[in-house]
Amino acid sequence: MDIVYGGSFNPPTVAHFMIAQRVMTLYSDYDFYFLPTGHAYSKTGLVDDYHRVRMLKLLCRRLGERAHVSIIETLERTFTGTYYSLKHFCDPMFVLGADNLIGIESWVRYPDVIIENKFIVIPRDDINLDCLFKHNLLLSEYQKNFTILDVGNLTISSSQFRNTKDNKYLLPEVAQYIKENNLYKE
Secondary structure (H helix, E strand, O other): OEEEEEEOOOOOOHHHHHHHHHHHHHOOOOEEEEEEOOOOOOOOOOOOHHHHHHHHHHHHHHHOOOEEEOOOOOOOOOOOOHHHHHOOOOOOEEEEEHHHHHOHHHOOOOOHHHHOOEEEEEOOOOOOHHHHHHHOHHHHHOHHHEEEOOOOOOOOOHHHHHHHOOHHHOOHHHHHHHHHOOOOOO
């Protein structure tokens, strides 16, 4: 069985690392995969896929041999939707922030993506998950497919680093990689 943590990781932060560490501790029999979004996904301002994959590999070194980076949405192929990406994994559980759960109705192959998969939702941005599940009929019906995982008050985001360039949001090796490769310069 696999845990798949999707996101842009632009750049990967201390919060991404802490979430991965917590999930890997709780699901110790699972392999863990970061699944960075590729440029084909409609998100502006992404640093090149190559660099985001390399930075995630630095996190994996710290997380141990069960941690991997999947490049199926970046260097290997174009983005066709999380639904199809998850088909490449063994009985996957997909990790996502509550902010991404809000827009799940716009995902490729919605509602099948909810019906056919399991999710680990990380609370974020004071989003009321009880209200979200209550007011979305499909989420309510398939709530058993969702595990809410409280990882504490992680208020760190990639955009905070991009806006401030403050290395306190990054692991030291990621900060060094960014410096050496002149990334996130205005």
